Amino acid sequence: MKREQDNKPDFTKDLNAGILDELTKSGKVKNAVGLAGELTELEEVSNICGLPFTGYLGKIKTPRPSGIIDEVVIAIEKSVAVMQGGIAFEAAAQPGSRLLLSGKMQTLKDFESGRVLVFILADYVAVSPKAMLQNDIALMGELAYTPRHRETPRGKRITDIFVKVQNVLTAGTCFIPCICWQETADEVANWQQGDKVILLGRYQSRKYEKVIDTDSGSREQRIAYEVSVQLINKITVEEGKAYISGWHEPESEAGNV
Known part of the structure; x- marks a missing residue:
């Protein structure tokens, strides 16, 4: 039996x-992102896909449970990229450092190339070496x-x-x-x-x-x-x-x- x-x-x-x-x-809340990973690129920009934007575009590397690495796009307005202790954001956020951020998923179309940029628009960002990896x-x-x-x-x-x-x-x-x-x-x-x-x-x-x-x-x-x-x-x-x-x-x- x-x-x-x-x-x-x-x-x-x-x-x-x-x-x-x-x-x-x-x-x-209808749109929320929690992300922590290794910064691979960071560039100061004045627009995104032709839309005025004062801040930074970058990429963060995050591993899947299987070990496959994803590299995702982030956008950070200068008003959000404020570090404590008087350290400039671009000085603290160097490639290889771990970034912790929250924000919203967004898309914008570049009408010159016809391609659509899929990115995370940050509403909070910090350089946090001990932050647990996250991609939600x-x-x-x-x-x-x-x-x-x-x-x-x-x-x-x-x-x-x-x-x-x-x-x-x-x-x-x-x-x-x-x-x-x-x-x-x-x-x-x-x-x-x-x-x-x-x-x-x-x-x-x-x-x-x-x-x-x-x-x-x-x-x-x-x-x-x-x-x-x-x-x-x-x-x-x-x-x-x-x-x-x-x-x-x-x-x-x-x-x-």
Whole structure:
């Protein structure tokens, strides 16, 4: 006679749900980022994609649990980049130092190149050598387009979505690219444009080749920046109240497409 095994608690889902709840302050915040990693680049700029911006653009290196390294883009206004003790931010934040920051996911289109910059706009930043590595993105918004389901050359099922959030720099809206994996991708593929969602993920980068000329077959290597979804669900609104049912979570870490 076989013994029935007790259902084991899903610690990963519980942990992710706790992080999501903390970042969104129990659903009161719609766009929140917690990031800590190694600074690899920092440049003082006067604009971002042609939009006036007084501050810095940089990149932070963060490792995934699998060991794959992501390099993510950050933007820091000078009014935010204020260090204690009279030390200039650019002097303290040197490549190799560990940066801790919070902020919001944003996108801006560069109309000259046609490319979209996906970045974190910081509302707090500090040089913190002992900060624990972190890469958590929490978003609440609606699906800007119909989800696109596909399969990678390595056989992984994925669904691409864009979550519409407020653009802090333009007071308009921007669309955050997100990618769902495996069973989660299958579920999200059935959702519709305009559905309201809440999700937790990681800001990740991946290299890909884009065909530049179909006649010659010439290709160009590019880097895609997106939120890899770890936990997602639809928000159902009934009679002015919002409800969140069961969570949809990948069964394993994504990353190798």
